[in-house]
Amino acid sequence: AQSVSQHNHHVILSExxxxxxxxxxxYGGTVNLFWYVQYPGQHLQLLLKYFSGDPLVKGIxxxxxxFIKSKFSFNLRKPSVQWSDTAEYFCAVNAGRxxxxxxxxxxxxxQLTVWP
Amino acid sequence: DVKVTQSSxxxxxxxxxxxxLECVQxxxxxxxxxxxxxxxxxxxxxxxxxxxxxxEKGDIPEGYSVSREKKExxxxxxxxxxxxxxxxxxxxxxxGLPGTGELFFGEGSRLTVL
Numbered sequence: 001a002q003s004v005s006q007h008n009h010h011v012i013l014s015e016x017x018x019x020x021x022x023x024x025x026x027y028g029g030t031v032n033l034f035w036y037v038q039y040p041g042q043h044l045q046l047l048l049k050y051f052s053g054d055p056l057v058k059g060i061x062x063x064x065x066x067f068i069k070s071k072f073s074f075n076l077r078k079p080s081v082q083w084s085d086t087a088e089y090f091c092a093v094n095a096g097r098x099x100x101x102x103x104x105x106x107x108x109x110x111q112l113t114v115w116p
Numbered sequence: 117d118v119k120v121t122q123s124s125x126x127x128x129x130x131x132x133x134x135x136x137l138e139c140v141q142x143x144x145x146x147x148x149x150x151x152x153x154x155x156x157x158x159x160x161x162x163x164x165x166x167x168x169x170x171x172e173k174g175d176i177p178e179g180y181s182v183s184r185e186k187k188e189x190x191x192x193x194x195x196x197x198x199x200x201x202x203x204x205x206x207x208x209x210x211x212g213l214p215g216t217g218e219l220f221f222g223e224g225s226r227l228t229v230l
Contacts, residue, residue: 107158
């Protein structure tokens, strides 16, 4: 089975600091990659996704992620975080073939706390 | 705007009770999923369905079953609830080919089993 690793369980930053959340996955073939976010008290929602093409993808609220195939990584970045970015962030991977078609494998999540 | 509605936000049940968690989506999505979310464990897939009356086991199906009699509705059933099933349960749906579309999540159902 695939695995998705998020390196940081809890990240604490001050406003205006830069953010990078790591995500690595184990599957070697073609993948679809996602970052989801869960704000306090809200449902999970899509932040950004990568299927193919430009490995640097931009999402909502100034977030971006870079797919590095050789490193099996899909790290999430934001140049300057805001207090409202406080949330839990989940990386997810879909292999897109065979018996796992359609399954999204989620990482364990990273809780981001931004101090004003 | 896609809406995934889970019937109960909070439930408290006793060990051994049968529990039904209902999920309805209003965007005619083919694919529906049930996850459980536990602190430090992320989301784990329980069951999923790509079509009416179709179901597939996810990674942690033990102790659960599902029903999809209509395209818009996907129910999760705990035949005999146990304390280790205390968790947040998330329903999600997506359209198009499985794995290619954005997952739309419900608000979640927090189940406590005493």
